[in-house]
Every structure is written in C-alpha cells, then in structure tokens.
Amino acid sequence: MHSYYPVICYLLAIHFRYNDNQVVKSLFIVAKFFFKRLTNTQSSINLANEMKSLNDKKQFKKTLAILDQHGTTNITTLSNFAIIQALKACAHMRDLQRGKTIQNLIASRTKNDMYVSSALIHMYVECADITSARSLLDSAINKTPSMYGIIMKDALMKCGDVAHAESLFSNAKEKDLPSYGAMMKGYVGNNLPKQAIELFNKIPDPNDVHMIMLLNACAQLKTKQALDIVKNISKRIPKSFFSNPHILTSLLDALMKCGDVAHAESLFSSAKEKVLSSYGAMMKGYLDNNLSQKAIDFFYKIENPDDIHMIILLNACAQLKTKEALDLVKKISNRIPKSFFLNPRLLTSLLDALMKCGDVAHAESLFSSSAGKVLPMYGAMMKDCHRFL
Numbered sequence: 001m002h003s004y005y006p007v008i009c010y011l012l013a014i015h016f017r018y019n020d021n022q023v024v025k026s027l028f029i030v031a032k033f034f035f036k037r038l039t040n041t042q043s044s045i046n047l048a049n050e051m052k053s054l055n056d057k058k059q060f061k062k063t064l065a066i067l068d069q070h071g072t073t074n075i076t077t078l079s080n081f082a083i084i085q086a087l088k089a090c091a092h093m094r095d096l097q098r099g100k101t102i103q104n105l106i107a108s109r110t111k112n113d114m115y116v117s118s119a120l121i122h123m124y125v126e127c128a129d130i131t132s133a134r135s136l137l138d139s140a141i142n143k144t145p146s147m148y149g150i151i152m153k154d155a156l157m158k159c160g161d162v163a164h165a166e167s168l169f170s171n172a173k174e175k176d177l178p179s180y181g182a183m184m185k186g187y188v189g190n191n192l193p194k195q196a197i198e199l200f201n202k203i204p205d206p207n208d209v210h211m212i213m214l215l216n217a218c219a220q221l222k223t224k225q226a227l228d229i230v231k232n233i234s235k236r237i238p239k240s241f242f243s244n245p246h247i248l249t250s251l252l253d254a255l256m257k258c259g260d261v262a263h264a265e266s267l268f269s270s271a272k273e274k275v276l277s278s279y280g281a282m283m284k285g286y287l288d289n290n291l292s293q294k295a296i297d298f299f300y301k302i303e304n305p306d307d308i309h310m311i312i313l314l315n316a317c318a319q320l321k322t323k324e325a326l327d328l329v330k331k332i333s334n335r336i337p338k339s340f341f342l343n344p345r346l347l348t349s350l351l352d353a354l355m356k357c358g359d360v361a362h363a364e365s366l367f368s369s370s371a372g373k374v375l376p377m378y379g380a381m382m383k384d385c386h387r388f389l
Helices: 005-018 021-056 060-070 072-077 080-093 096-105 107-112 114-126 130-139 145-157 162-171 177-189 193-200 208-221 224-236 239-243 245-257 261-270 276-288 292-299 307-320 323-335 338-342 344-356 360-369 375-383
Strands: none
Touching (some): 080 096, 096 107, 096 114, 114 130, 114 145, 307 323, 360 375
16 A cells, blocks of 8 residues: 555545545645656656566667657656666667766666666676776675676676686675576686586585586586586486476587487487477587488478578588588578578578588579678688689
8 A cells, every 4th residue: 555545544534524625625735746656656667667678679779769768867767677777778789878877867876776786787897898897896885696796707707807706706705696607607608617517516506507507517528527427417407407498408418519429319309398409409419429410310300490400400411521411402592591591600501511512603603692791601612612623
C-alpha cells in the first residue's frame, strides 16, 4: 500500500466528522499531488522497461534515442534502473563521451548505488578507459565482488595483465562465485589452462559455469592428464547441470580435443537433448582428429544446420581434397541460403575448399562476384595458388 493512503484517509475522516469544506480542498490538493507523483513514477517505470526491452534485442541505438527524447537535462528524474540501461547501451555502442555525460549528471548516485557504479565501471571497461574504471572502483563506498570481477575479467585479463588481476583477486575481502569464474575465464583467455584448473580446485561450491571453464581449460591443454580430468568430471557432474546445453557442448569439445573420439560419440548418443552447438562440437572434433568423412556424414544428421555447421562441412571438404569433396562443395555453394553469405567466414571457407579441391576457376569467379571482401578471403585465394603454378 502506498505511504500516502493513510494521509488521505485521515483527511476524509476529519471531513466526515466535522463536515469541514476546507478539509475537502486540502484533500483535493493532496490527492492531486500524489496522483501526479504516481503518474510520473509509472511513466519512469515504463520508460525503463522499454529501454531494457530494446537492450535485450540489441537495439542499443534506439535505447539511447529514448534517452535523447527524454532530454539530458531531465536525466536526474529517471530511475536508477533506466540509468543502468542507458549505460549498458553506451557500453555496447562504445559511446564513451555519452557515458561520461551521464556520470557527470548523476554524480550523487554513483557512490551510493552499487548497481549504477557497476554499470559505469563496465561501460568504462568496454570503452577501454581502464583508468576511469579503476578510479570508480577505488571511490565506490560499497565495493562488491562483481565490481572486482568486471575489472579482473574485462579490463586486466583482456589486456593480458594477469599479475595485476591476481593481486586484485587475492586482496578482495569477499570472493563470490562470479569472481572465481572471471579469473578462470581470464586464465583460459590468456592461454594459462593449468592456472584455471588449479583455481577451480579452490572454489568452495562450483556451479555449471565453473565446470564449463574447467572443461575449456582441459580442451586447451590436450594432454592425457587433462583427459583424465574430463573423464572424472563426466562421471561426477550433477544431472541438474546438464540442463545447461553448454555443459554437454564443452564436455564433447574437451573429449574430442584430448583425442577420445569414442567417449565423445558415446556421450553424444546417450544425451537426451541435443542442441546445435553440440552437433558443431562433434563435427569440429572429427576435423581436429583428421576424420573429415565422419564430419561430413555427421552433418546430414542435423535437421536445421546453421552457418557454423556449413563452415565446418566446407572445412572437412577442404581437408579431404578429393573429387567427391569438390562435388559436395559445388552442391553446397548452389544451395547455401543467401543470408548465410553475410558471414564472411563462410565465404572464406567456401573459397578455401574450392581452392584446396583444385577448382581455381570457380573460386576466382566467386571471389570476383563477392560484394564485401575481407582480408581472410584474400588469404584463402593466395594460400593455395602455389599448387597451380
């Protein structure tokens, strides 16, 4: 119940007891004030929800357009939730100047609201202004583990400053699960899988995200010891974790990269729910183990393959370098949906497969007719030219 209801009820009680018309006037004034306040609050909530909806759809320009319509000078009337959505849009758009403008206008909220502070830190990190991000962290009254996580993962780890990230993590008074995840992801991103595995063993109660990071670290190692860890994990993973499709995909990827194709095939066959990424992990695994034909055969099991599966299929054909593979590549090039060609990686893989299978003329024709040429496409054309000189 709203806090102003008792005030109105009290005034009504006085009116009915003393029949005082002056009380009625006062009542209308109070009601008008609170109705206006309620309307403004509801309007602010609707605005914030609309901004979040646009962010969820990755329509960040439209989110900022709403902010512009509301007016920069009126930004202080927006809720913290709306401010956070605006900062998220700035982060994705890498609009550092607008983000700074927002911070200057809401300076009083920055130190007192941990969520606004976190959004600001994230915005600065995404815009590569690490100095401002760390300054905000230092000045924040209520420092949270997630703030440290943003700095560690997005700023320091992405920049390769592992030592500083480790120091920050060690000095943090509270370490939550996302902080451990940020560090593990940072280790994997910096090609330090052993450190990621060691940190996993220190987590009190790891969740499915940490399990995925551990599997990714093992996939990066590609050693017998890593394979033993993966097999041990596959037996001990709680069944509830398999509701996360990324777990199965990472497990398949790790098994394949560590060379245990048979175990991966058995696990995939027994899995109740198979998602597209799991099919992709199997196909890529076959390629990594030089089993191109198996990757091609596996492709035909996918009901609705996407551009990623198509790329792996083309890579398998390029690995085979046979007449049958060339026939398949030509067949694919005629049937690929036009929307797939928006992915430059697909076109690069198509050119690479044609060149490796010996059809230079077709590759040259496709390259010439391509509207948007990227550097890897030039590389695909050049890489195998020596074979035909």
